[in-house]
Amino acid sequence: MSTEVESAETSPSAVRDAVHEVAGRAQQAARALATAPRQQKDEALNALADALVANAGQIVAANTEDLERGERTGLAPNLADRLRLDRPRIEAIAAAVRDIVRLPDPVGEVVRGSTLPNGLQLRQLRVPMGVIGMVYEARPNVTIDAASLALKSGNAAVLRGGSAAESTNTVLVGLIRQALESVGLPADAVATIDPWGREGVQHLMRARGLVDLLVPRGGAGLIKTVVENSTVPVIETGTGNCHVFVDSSADLAKALEVMLNAKLRRTSVCNAAETLLVHADLADTFLPSVLTALGEQNVRIHADPRALAAAEKAGVKAEAATEGDWFTEYLAAEIAVGVVDDLGQAIEHIRTYSSGHTEAILTSDLRAANRFTAEVDSAVVAVNASTAFTDGAEFGLGAEVGISTQKLHARGPMGLAELxxxxxxxxxxxxxRP
Amino acid sequence: MSTEVESAETSPSAVRDAVHEVAGRAQQAARALATAPRQQKDEALNALADALVANAGQIVAANTEDLERGERTGLAPNLADRLRLDRPRIEAIAAAVRDIVRLPDPVGEVVRGSTLPNGLQLRQLRVPMGVIGMVYEARPNVTIDAASLALKSGNAAVLRGGSAAESTNTVLVGLIRQALESVGLPADAVATIDPWGREGVQHLMRARGLVDLLVPRGGAGLIKTVVENSTVPVIETGTGNCHVFVDSSADLAKALEVMLNAKLRRTSVCNAAETLLVHADLADTFLPSVLTALGEQNVRIHADPRALAAAEKAGVKAEAATEGDWFTEYLAAEIAVGVVDDLGQAIEHIRTYSSGHTEAILTSDLRAANRFTAEVDSAVVAVNASTAFTDGAEFGLGAEVGISTQKLHARGPMGLAELxxxxxxxxxxxxxRP
Structure with missing residues (x-):
């Protein structure tokens, strides 16, 4: 593709004008979306699901282009894994779109209402945001998820899917726009700014008044850049330095299972556990067995002094954890393990190092469970359950646009209501008024 | 006061350190507030209400200092009006605090919940934000309103009340901190950064990680500065370029009453009407009579060509409206008046020029009412009611921290739930998870 060259040759204000034009058209289209009846929106989604399956060959071909380019340019294996689309994955994406069809329309829902003493009738209704900007990396499924959720909730979407997935996203955005037009909705309700590269993102972030909400989804670097430079309201998503704390009263067999599930079910996702904290009372019992199990699964272990001692005794390979390890979202078969004296110390550790995504306690002590859920300040707090459950579909919200780790507007999995x-x-x- | 001199002499990093220390202490205090039972929070509020009344003399004395300094430095009359506290106003502020005592505690409210097919129990609970920064100007009542709402909702508050109100706010913040301590809550839950002046605000805006939410409340310039420079999530408040549209089918006697109420009830507040749009069918009937009534009340009229012609015919003084007038929030006995051909043109005008606060339609046509409420994209849309009703207390939310004109998180009057x-x-x- 020649777009990178083109964008390098384009003057900054030309890029700004181009991005503003895309956003402006989206804003116009958003007006039609905002008052579109549910039936019309659902028809567009069904048309999209059909088109995805019907055009699976074309999508896979474009995706292969992206993957081959990725191989040449040294795309990281976990990114290549996220980027890859085959026919079963495309069918799963289409099924997710049909799931969204079945969800109720959030627009028009009466959130609160009353008749005031003076007879005034008051209703608070859900309405669309308007134009939602999405910035993400190498995940073409997000293109469909985000556009479908935006459409169902009456919003327009301006997408930046990253150069690594550009061929795939070009095909996908084309299919979405055709689906919109096929039911009489404006194609401009979903558009991409990929042709203007990273520079385009800079202008999208500053397009206050044209874009109502920006959702960055990706690595910590991307999110930090958006948060620090955006004048458009932002929802931070996805950085998951998730913790599992095994309390002294835990059912140890279940704790081992939950811990392994949280760490290993899928290591590249944000709800995977990255740090294990074990109560000191379990340092000679549970700790060696969990370290052994992690070692057997070839998990690289970063341990604090007490965990390191337990690993040595158990004959499990481990290295000394650095301060940086406690902050790290490995997104890999890698974990930090620490021993804490009590629940209070576990909570302090989590408050210090967590990214506020998901933390789990394993305990049979009700007071410990209550204190943990009250004092841990994260989007999701789980008791005797794997961190892997933090997910829009698992929570019954349908597909999700991301998992918010901030406190403003949306916290945790973001479904339709959050848009x-x-x-x-x-x-x-x-x-x-008197 | 010597603080302005002091802050000018302090090096930038020293100001940053000082503001961060205040915010850090507030963050620590917020942890105690977050789990404080309602009874304790209500006791603190009652203690504050008592203290306000008991110390009214001291408050008035400090306020007189501020007013006298304002007179010397040429404080605008509408700001001086907002700044002034006398015993009745103090008693009204104390009564508002007691109103907040009677409101239910939002913390712990279960917003959604279900048992998932796999047996997992899911609850979404309201929790405090953490530390809320408030930046406002010359309105000492906001000090008490904001601190009381923050306290009731389990949050800490860091306040910047502006140099014009510094003496008054020093006394008020002292009383709040004493009230907190008197019930065993940390005084640091409410603090001021006024000693560090405007420079302090710059650092508060960038204190991401210490401050969870920033609410600027004041003029458009203040809000623009905060929105463009803050890395802390912001809620925009208060700019109210509110419109009243009188449709051809309106009850004209009521329309006149509502219009005059919307414009003149209190001209210095954000819910006051700033633009009147009249349906062309009423150009020879309602328009002259409303212009005459506005003229009689000494309202300065900026009119479009058709309204100007009507004013001339009616013998009412008016001047030609400029493009800038349609954007202007006068906050004074001043209004822009335009004639529109139909409802669609009224909606277009509002979408172009409104700040998204409150717009009212006066009509007896149900379809017009429905289209207006569906297509006007503002925080509050009123049918046959004055814009003056947009107010937390009027809506039954108790006191308000401000009126949000953005779409993220909170829109319209912000009460306890919005914090x-x-x-x-x-x-x-x-x-x-499988």
Missing amino acids: TSTKWVVTGEGHT | TSTKWVVTGEGHT
Whole structure:
């Protein structure tokens, strides 16, 4: 593709103008989406699901282009894994779109309402945000998930899917736009700014007034850049330095199972556990057995002094954890392991190092469970359950646009409701305020 | 006061360190607030209400200092009006605090919840935000409102109340901190950064990780500065370029009453109407009479050509509206008046010029009312009611921290619920995800 060259040759203000034009058209299209009836939106989604399956060959061909380019340019293996689409994955993506069809339309839902003492009727309704910007990397499934959720919730979407997935996303965005047009909705409701590369993202971030919400989804670096430079409101997603704390009262057989599931079910996703904290009372019992099990699964272990001692005694390979390890989201078969004196120390550790995504406690002590859920300040706090459950579909929200780790607007998996704002409607009969 | 001189002499990094220390202490205090039972928080609020009344003399004395300094430095009359506290106003502020005592505690409210097919129990609970930064100007009542709402919702507050109100706010913040301590809550849960002046605000805006939410409340310039420079999530408040549209089918007697109420009830507040749009069918009937009524109330009129012609015919003084007038929030006895051909043109005008605060339609046509409420994209849309009703207390939310004009997180009057985030609590019995 020649776009990288083109964008390098384009003057900054030309790129800004181009991005603003895309966003402006999306804003116009958003007006039609905002009042589109559910049936029309669902028809567009069904048309998209059909088109994905019907055009699977074309999608796979474009994806192969991306993968081959990735191989030449040294794309990291975990990114290549996320990038890859085959026919079963495409069918799964289409099925997810049909799942969204079945979800209720969030637009128009009455969140609160009352009749005031003076007779004024007050309703707070869900309304679309308007234009949602999505910035992500090498995950073409996000193109479909994000566009489908935006469409169902009455929003337009401006996408930046990253150069690594550009061929795939070009095909996918084309299919989405065709699906929109096929039911009489404006194609401009979903658009990509990929042709303008990273520079385009800079202008998208500053397009306050054209873009209502920006959702970066990807590595910590991408998210930090967006948060620090955006004037458009941002929702931070996805950085998951998740913790599992095994309390002294835990059912140890279940704790081992949950821990291994949290770490190893899929290591490249944000809800995977990255740090294990073990109560000191378990340093000679549970700790050696969990370290042995992790070692058998070839998990690289970064251990604090007490865990290191336990690993040595158990004959498990481990290395000394650095301060940086406690902050690290490995996204790999790698874990930090520490021993804490009590629940309070576990909570302190989590408050210090966590990214606020998901933390789990394994315990049979109700007071410990209550204190952990009350004092740990993360989007999801799990008791006797794997961190892997933090997921929009698992929570019954349908597909998700990302998992918010901030406190403003949305926290945890972001489904349809999280892509809406509200509007107060006040109805009177010529009421004046004294 | 010598603080302005002091802050000018302090090196930038020293100011940053000082602001970070205040915010850091607030963050520590927020942990105690987050789990404080309602009774303790209500006791603190009652103690504060008592203290306000008991120390009214001291508050008025400090306020007189501020007012006198304002007179010397040429403080604008509408700011001086907002700054002024007398005994009745102090008693009203104390009464508002007691109103907050009576409101339910938002913390712990279960927003959603279900048991998943696999038996996992899922609850989404309201939790405090953490540390809320408030930046405002010359409105000492906001000091008490904001601190009280923050406290009731389990948050700490870091306040910047502006140099014009510094003496008053020093006394008020002292009373709040004493009230907190009197019930065993940490005084640092409410603090001011006024000693570090405008430079302090710069550092508060960039204190991501220490401050969870920043609410600027004041003029458009202040809000623009905060939005463009903050890395802390911001909620925009208060800019109210509110519109009243009188449709051809309106009850004209009521329309006149509502219009005058919206414009003149209190001209210095954000929910006051700033633009009147009149349907062309009413150009010879309603328009002259409303212009006459506005003229009689000494309202300065900026009129489009058709309204100007009507004013001339009616013998009412008016001047030609400039493009800038349609964007202007006068906050004074001043109004822009335009004639539109139909409802669609009224909606277009509002979408172009409004700040997204409150717009009202006066009509007896149900279809017009429905289209207006569906297509006008503002925080509050009123049918046959004055814009003046947009207010937390009027909406039954208790006092308000401000009126959000953005779509993220909170839109319209921000009460207790708007100062909370949520947390998902997942409870299992050793659940692992397949």
